[in-house]
Amino acid sequence: MLAFLIRRLLQGAVVLLAVAFLAFLLFQHVGDPVTQMLGLEASPAQREALRADLGLDRPVPVQFARFVGHAVRGEFGISLRQARPVATLFAERLPATLELALVAAALAVLLGVPLGVYVALRRTTWTAKVLMGVSLLGVSLPTFLIGILLILCFSVLLPWLPAFGRGEVVDVGGWTTGLLTADGWRHVLLPAVTLALFQFALILRLVRAEMLEVMRADFIRFARARGLPDRVVYLGHALRNTLVPVVTVVGLQLGSLIAFSIVTETVFQWPGMGQLFIQAVMFADIPVMAAYLCLMALVFVLINAGVDLLYVVIDPRLRTVRGVA
Numbered sequence: 649m650l651a652f653l654i655r656r657l658l659q660g661a662v663v664l665l666a667v668a669f670l671a672f673l674l675f676q677h678v679g680d681p682v683t684q685m686l687g688l689e690a691s692p693a694q695r696e697a698l699r700a701d702l703g704l705d706r707p708v709p710v711q712f713a714r715f716v717g718h719a720v721r722g723e724f725g726i727s728l729r730q731a732r733p734v735a736t737l738f739a740e741r742l743p744a745t746l747e748l749a750l751v752a753a754a755l756a757v758l759l760g761v762p763l764g765v766y767v768a769l770r771r772t773t774w775t776a777k778v779l780m781g782v783s784l785l786g787v788s789l790p791t792f793l794i795g796i797l798l799i800l801c802f803s804v805l806l807p808w809l810p811a812f813g814r815g816e817v818v819d820v821g822g823w824t825t826g827l828l829t830a831d832g833w834r835h836v837l838l839p840a841v842t843l844a845l846f847q848f849a850l851i852l853r854l855v856r857a858e859m860l861e862v863m864r865a866d867f868i869r870f871a872r873a874r875g876l877p878d879r880v881v882y883l884g885h886a887l888r889n890t891l892v893p894v895v896t897v898v899g900l901q902l903g904s905l906i907a908f909s910i911v912t913e914t915v916f917q918w919p920g921m922g923q924l925f926i927q928a929v930m931f932a933d934i935p936v937m938a939a940y941l942c943l944m945a946l947v948f949v950l951i952n953a954g955v956d957l958l959y960v961v962i963d964p965r966l967r968t969v970r971g972v973a
Contacts, residue, residue: 656956660949665716667945671938672715724939729931734939737924743824744814745913745920749905751827751840756847757898764855765887768863771856779852786849795842795915802838810835812917839916843909847901854897858890865889899955900948907944 690698706714718724724734767776803811815835817826826832862868863886871881910922917923921940928936 656953660953663949664942664945668716668719668942669712671719671941672712719939719942724942725935727928727933727936729927729933729936734935737936738921738939738943741919741921741924744918745906745909745922747825747827748836748839748843748909748912748918748920749902751836752844752847752905752909753898753902755840755844756851756901760848760851761855761894764852765859765882765890767852768856768859769882771860780856783849783852786845787853789845791842791846791911792915794845795839795912798838798842799915809838811838814919839912839918842915843905843912847905850897850901851894855890855894858893859886862886862889895955895958899951899958903944903948903951906947 722735726732727734727737730737763779767779770776799811802809813835814832815826816829816831817824818828820828826836868881868886876884906921908922909918909920910926912918913920913922914926921943924936925940927933928940
């Protein structure tokens, strides 16, 4: 297990270095930060002084090593658009994005897994057919259209839920959250449902397909022959073996929810990382774009490592030395 963890950490470090190099190229080849910060009217002396302060007059390998060292400490310079430290901007926006992604992931998993099992076991009922139709819509409709339709239904025609913003938040040890207030829950419901619908549909269809495959396995027939009740066969044997591919998809989708919630945050004006990234792209704010790229790479590396560890818990065959290796 220790060797397995070391290998995963080394692989993650290689991935992060590769992403850091791509982010570094943004600084080098997308615009001139000196011109963006000083403007065209600056004198050559001012340009040279700022270039020296930013370390742009040094050799490229030295600049890359300096960039990686700052990135490890969470320092990505100053936003060219807002003239504030990028780390400060991320600290303000990250709680909102994580809050939205976690609520969406919880909705998708808590509904997708049990309903996927139900659809697999009761696939001839009309309820199962309706759920499969809803899942087909969930994987077919684009996210922005789902968000607009939800706003039309629940904010315009039925003014039950707000259509934008994060609502009332509270500060808990420097971490802001709206999940401790009723107004915060009212604001998070529509964007969370919008973000979760595709994930819910994907998980439901995956659990259904895997459950149908497992139910035809020999060990399920043997469990039935032993006289085990259906609850034990379905939940104790079939569902446990179904969860291995489901954990993979849920882990990757959680990373996607965090990294690619840009459309949902734009539709609902959710003050998170996605909206900040869109603004950075529009104004060519290279430090913010590079920091976002590195942060999302770190998120995916950590989630993949967590998924690999969950495999060992779910599947006993992976607890052997050969399986973990």
